[in-house]
Amino acid sequence: MNAWEEKVRQKLIATSVNDADFNQLRKEWRFTGNYKDHGKAKASCELCGNTGLRHHYLIANKQTGEALWVGSQCILNFDESIYGEVKKVRRTKQKEFQKQIDGDLLDKIMPPIVALYDRLPRDRQRNLHWVVGKFRRRSGFSPADLTKVFNALEREEIKYPKESFPVIIRSKQDKIEMLGLRKNDLQSIWVCLTEEQRKNILKA
Ligand SMILES: [Zn+2]
Numbered sequence: 001m002n003a004w005e006e007k008v009r010q011k012l013i014a015t016s017v018n019d020a021d022f023n024q025l026r027k028e029w030r031f032t033g034n035y036k037d038h039g040k041a042k043a044s045c046e047l048c049g050n051t052g053l054r055h056h057y058l059i060a061n062k063q064t065g066e067a068l069w070v071g072s073q074c075i076l077n078f079d080e081s082i083y084g085e086v087k088k089v090r091r092t093k094q095k096e097f098q099k100q101i102d103g104d105l106l107d108k109i110m111p112p113i114v115a116l117y118d119r120l121p122r123d124r125q126r127n128l129h130w131v132v133g134k135f136r137r138r139s140g141f142s143p144a145d146l147t148k149v150f151n152a153l154e155r156e157e158i159k160y161p162k163e164s165f166p167v168i169i170r171s172k173q174d175k176i177e178m179l180g181l182r183k184n185d186l187q188s189i190w191v192c193l194t195e196e197q198r199k200n201i202l203k204a
Pocket of ligand 1: 047
């Protein structure tokens with residue numbers, strides 16, 4: 001009997017039909033497809049009692065209908081079929097979640113950009129169009145692109161939620177741009193940077 005089994009045995013026996021054979025008992029349970037990401041490590045496992053969990057999975061006994069919210073460790077230990085189901089659900093949920101985040105972000109940053117676009121001359125519209133396309137492909141603005149967008153928004157006196165504009169520093173070009181920014185431009189995009197990006201700049 002492994003440590004996990006020892007820990008959950010009593011609880012599982014109490015909520016299952018087959019109490020003689022632990023391996024048979026395991027097969028009574030299935031993953032319901034219900035999965036929660038609490039965002040923070042604050043949940044606990046109803047089976048083994050582990051605390052500080054971020055992810056919760058609802059498993060149910062096929063015969064008794066008993067249901068438990070459990071953590072990843074119990075899922076891994078439980079049964080291969082349960083683990084397989086969980087993996088499938090997590091993949092699709094994460095995609096949905098990402099889509100939702102992307103949607104929320106665009107709702108915030110696109111209105112000022114559209115307002116700016118309407119006021120620019122043709123050649124600069126093309127340039128803005130290109131910058132936004134690059135942002136959508138990379139999920140962030142390069143430091144120099146964002147500086148230009150902010151300066152233009154300010155020139156046109158368009159209000160915008162500055163801290164919602166994400167910066168991406170991934171390619172060599174991004175890094176060169178970042179280091180080449182004038183002090184006031186760097187100050188201007190500072191609120192858009194992640195903690196890690198700021199640390200890297202201060203180190204450079
Ligand atoms: Zn557990």
